[in-house]
Amino acid sequence: MLVDLHVHTNVSSRCSSVQPEELVERARELGLDAVCVTEHSTYRGAQVNYEYALERGFKVFRGMEVYTELGDMLVFGWEEHIRYYLFPFADLKREVEKRKGVIIPAHPCRGVADARHRHRHGIPDGLLESIFALETHNGAMTRKSNDEAERIRQEYGLFGVGGSDAHHVSHIGRCVTVFDDEPSNEEELMEALRTGRYRAAYMEEIRGFGGGSGQD
Numbered sequence: 001m002l003v004d005l006h007v008h009t010n011v012s013s014r015c016s017s018v019q020p021e022e023l024v025e026r027a028r029e030l031g032l033d034a035v036c037v038t039e040h041s042t043y044r045g046a047q048v049n050y051e052y053a054l055e056r057g058f059k060v061f062r063g064m065e066v067y068t069e070l071g072d073m074l075v076f077g078w079e080e081h082i083r084y085y086l087f088p089f090a091d092l093k094r095e096v097e098k099r100k101g102v103i104i105p106a107h108p109c110r111g112v113a114d115a116r117h118r119h120r121h122g123i124p125d126g127l128l129e130s131i132f133a134l135e136t137h138n139g140a141m142t143r144k145s146n147d148e149a150e151r152i153r154q155e156y157g158l159f160g161v162g163g164s165d166a167h168h169v170s171h172i173g174r175c176v177t178v179f180d181d182e183p184s185n186e187e188e189l190m191e192a193l194r195t196g197r198y199r200a201a202y203m204e205e206i207r208g209f210g211g212g213s214g215q216d
């Protein structure tokens with residue numbers, strides 16, 4: 001099952017121009033089986049997109065992307081609207097654990113060349129104990145940044161996910177997560193994420209195998 005796990009739309013992300021109808025149309029065109037809408041600091045946009053897509057028979061998972069002092073986090077299982085832009089990681093961890101949700105660091109190596117983000121070469125202890133996967137394939141990052149994330153993933157023995165981080169319709173599906181299972185809702189998605197039965201990939205690689213939609 002092919003899922004773009006990280007997409008922004010203009011419903012709640014002002015930085016994105018993607019409209020719900022474009023999202024569904026483009027995802028179908030690409031042969032994606034689902035997308036996960038992860039707006040900045042709110043679950044609302046995901047909910048709107050979920051409802052829109054549901055009526056049209058397409059699967060949208062609901063998540064969000066939360067900005068913390070330890071970097072951006074993809075969050076599943078927490079339906080919230082955060083007022084403050086920078087959310088303390090300790091608070092995020094507490095809220096998400098309470099709900100048995102999932103936290104996956106997004107683009108963990110963004111700004112890796114920047115001296116101020118030197119810790120991005122590794123994973124801070126406080127973060128490592130709260131995660132089991134990293135976003136190793138992010139469609140908005142350079143190949144170098146993604147390669148570094150993949151290196152860290154291997155070093156720490158974590159799982160890896162992929163998502164486009166699309167803010168424009170043409171960027172949807174650049175990176176995907178290929179699931180062995182077929183999660184049909186967020187509960188099953190989180191369960192699938194915990195099992196590690198998936199891999200991150202660039203859409204080019206998938207196309208190279210001659211198919212647009214899921215594998216058997």
Ligand SMILES: [Zn+2]
Pocket residue numbers: 065072106107
């Ligand atoms: Zn981000």
Ligand SMILES: [Zn+2]
Pocket residue numbers: 006008065106165
């Ligand atoms: Zn993002």
